[in-house]
Amino acid sequence: MDKPGLEGAAPAKTDRGAAGFLRMRWQGRAPLDRLFWRDMLLTGTAVNIASSGTALVLLGLKLPLWLVLAVHLLPVPYNIFLTLAVWRTAERTGGAKASLMMLGSALWLIATVVA
Template identity: 35%
Template sequence: MTRLQAFWRGDLPLDEAFWTWTVTIGLTINLLAIIALLTLISLERPWEALVAGYAFTVPYNIMAVIGTWRSAERYPGPTIHADLARGASVALMAVLSVV
């Protein structure tokens, strides 16, 4: 739990925040949610599908953007890297939240 808290606070290095928490874990959570959503829809359980599809993904996606944004604020390298990480995290999480 301490890594998750560090991610939320922006205490992680930008590369770990973006590539590990936003891209890898974010895509995994969203992919699993999509599989659960489609499975529940095929079983004609729309309310459960709605919960499975959005109850975990949207809060995580918001947290991923905030954690990456905060890590980017503390990034000591070129500002273009921080700006690209911010933009990519917002775009990726927005697309995954809508799907």
């Protein structure tokens, strides 16, 4: 039974924080444009640049190679998550724009893993 006056209520507590952020993207509830442009291309790329830069500093400090590689590859699971989230959301959305975003996310993932 719906309670009157709750139409504009805030999302449930389960949709707040990191778990809510990840859940919304995995379930395709985040807008595709936001997921692709802001979350993946802008934030994801910034995380990758920061990780690579930190790895280069660690390499310059002559720290163990395993540590340098671990820091460099740390964002890969998040990159895979974002790419799959874009694909899941784009499949639900449909259309040419969604297909281009699927292609773009696959190319972005390849670029972030190789670079």
